Amino acid sequence: MNIATAAAQIGLEWDTRTGAVTVPIYQTATFRHPGLGQSTGYDYSRSGNPTRQALEEGIARLDGASRGFAYSSGMAAIASLLLLFKQGDHLIVTEDLYGGTYRLFEQIFQRYGLEFTYVDTSDIVQVTSAIRPETKGLFVESLTNPLLKVADVAALAKLCRQQDILCIVDNTFLTPYLLRPLDLGADIAVYSGTKYLAGHNDTVCGLVTVKDPALAERVYFHQNAAGAVLGPQDSWLTIRGMKTLSVRMDRQQENALAIARWLLANELVTKVYYPGLPDHPGHELLKTHGKGFGAMIAFEVTRPELVERLLLRTNVISFAESLGGVETLITFPAVQTHADIEPAKRAALGINDRLLRLSVGIEDVNDLIADLESAFTTEA
Numbered sequence: 001m002n003i004a005t006a007a008a009q010i011g012l013e014w015d016t017r018t019g020a021v022t023v024p025i026y027q028t029a030t031f032r033h034p035g036l037g038q039s040t041g042y043d044y045s046r047s048g049n050p051t052r053q054a055l056e057e058g059i060a061r062l063d064g065a066s067r068g069f070a071y072s073s074g075m076a077a078i079a080s081l082l083l084l085f086k087q088g089d090h091l092i093v094t095e096d097l098y099g100g101t102y103r104l105f106e107q108i109f110q111r112y113g114l115e116f117t118y119v120d121t122s123d124i125v126q127v128t129s130a131i132r133p134e135t136k137g138l139f140v141e142s143l144t145n146p147l148l149k150v151a152d153v154a155a156l157a158k159l160c161r162q163q164d165i166l167c168i169v170d171n172t173f174l175t176p177y178l179l180r181p182l183d184l185g186a187d188i189a190v191y192s193g194t195k196y197l198a199g200h201n202d203t204v205c206g207l208v209t210v211k212d213p214a215l216a217e218r219v220y221f222h223q224n225a226a227g228a229v230l231g232p233q234d235s236w237l238t239i240r241g242m243k244t245l246s247v248r249m250d251r252q253q254e255n256a257l258a259i260a261r262w263l264l265a266n267e268l269v270t271k272v273y274y275p276g277l278p279d280h281p282g283h284e285l286l287k288t289h290g291k292g293f294g295a296m297i298a299f300e301v302t303r304p305e306l307v308e309r310l311l312l313r314t315n316v317i318s319f320a321e322s323l324g325g326v327e328t329l330i331t332f333p334a335v336q337t338h339a340d341i342e343p344a345k346r347a348a349l350g351i352n353d354r355l356l357r358l359s360v361g362i363e364d365v366n367d368l369i370a371d372l373e374s375a376f377t378t379e380a
């Protein structure tokens with residue numbers, strides 16, 4: 001079944017008793033037992049809730065997974081996955097990583113004896129040479145944040161298989177609609193569902209998909225044991241958002257390409273990072289392995305003063321963190337999303353004081369471009 005169809009119909013056949021077209025919100029903590037030692041299949045909502053299950057089955061179907069899991073946030077999902085490792089394990093990680101993930105690894109999990117090495121995961125040579133005997137995991141962003149580097153998930157997954165390393169792909173920026181990491185051989189895909197999947201900047205959630213049933217059982221054990229599950233209301237909101245994933249993504253990508261081209265032609269812009277542009281280093285790879293390029297753009301302006309102008313003088317575009325929703329947002333990664341990475345390291349990565357990031361929404365693209373144009377040209 002096509003992903004657009006599967007997404008639109010999440011939860012459709014859930015309620016066979018009434019035939020409700022959308023899955024009901026099972027706002028309950030616990031479930032009555034029909035008899036001693038008997039269960040309806042639901043006992044307690046941390047262990048399983050029908051609304052959450054509809055979402056979990058939905059994301060599993062979109063990713064071609066054996067099981068899906070829903071968490072209270074993307075970070076909760078990632079933290080829960082890190083519990084699969086033990087003291088002394090080493091993980092190789094994408095270097096221009098989402099700031100919150102970097103903070104979680106460096107400031108929390110390092111204290112529990114996990115070790116992390118950060119490399120450019122779009123370069124398989126760097127990944128290969130970082131492997132040690134105790135390397136047990138690879139955590140890679142399929143499309144990185146904010147510099148939009150593209151990882152060769154198929155090649156990395158193959159390398160992981162050969163070396164018995166768990167391959168985890170943060171596929172937040174692409175979603176299963178544009179790239180399916182498990183099809184390419186990854187063991188686990190993880191999403192901040194807050195972003196494109198829920199898609200409306202109205203809920204925070206995390207999603208995980210797993211291919212191998214035995215590994216899925218271990219992930220379930222940790223989800224239930226650590227307990228950062230998604231509540232029924234937020235599960236419902238996420239399903240509701242996911243139903244329109246394909247139309248939103250199509251429109252957002254179309255807008256992003258037009259804006260990237262416009263920025264490229266702007267003399268106040270020195271660099272444009274967008275994988276949909278043919279000269280982007282990851283363009284061909286995404287064309288082969290994926291179905292699109294997403295709707296995140298990073299760009300560098302000529303002078304730092306222009307940054308404040310763009311953040312504060314845009315009216316249609318909002319200055320806010322987060323991404324992937326229907327509204328276009330602009331942010332300043334060096335201060336807003338990547339502040340927890342040391343300044344020298346940030347600079348080396350290219351996250352400097354002239355770099356801005358756009359999450360392109362579904363608005364009319366002419367309104368968005370006119371907004372940028374006027375912000376660029378209005379003197380402070």
Ligand SMILES: *Cc1c(COP(=O)(O)O)cnc(C)c1O
Binds near residue numbers: 098101194
């Ligand atoms: C936002 C984000 C996260 C964290 O997800 P939350 O839902 O904010 O907890 C992780 N990875 C990436 C790539 C993100 O953009």
